[in-house]
Amino acid sequence: MSAFTLREKLLEEVQRIPESKMDELYDVIHHFRVGLESAQGQTLPILKFAGCWNEMPEEIFAEFLGEIFPRRQQAFAGRRSYATGAR
Numbered sequence: 001m002s003a004f005t006l007r008e009k010l011l012e013e014v015q016r017i018p019e020s021k022m023d024e025l026y027d028v029i030h031h032f033r034v035g036l037e038s039a040q041g042q043t044l045p046i047l048k049f050a051g052c053w054n055e056m057p058e059e060i061f062a063e064f065l066g067e068i069f070p071r072r073q074q075a076f077a078g079r080r081s082y083a084t085g086a087r
Contacts, residue, residue: 017025
């Protein structure tokens with residue numbers, strides 16, 4: 001379905017909403033839009049790292065994997081089992 005068709009359908013649905021519920025509908029739509037805008041700003045710094053390991057040579061990647069598991073074990077070794085969900 002095209003964006004134009006969806007927009008038309010949304011407008012039709014909005015016109016069917018009782019006047020007494022318009023404030024609530026506005027709040028939902030407004031918060032949805034504001035949430036999208038703020039989420040966009042948060043994901044961009046993360047996304048710039050997407051695929052950064054694609055061009056990494058195999059031996060460097062293998063070394064990285066060899067280091068990351070012991071580091072994770074060391075980092076989480078001091079946590080209590082109830083803090084990690086482990087039993």
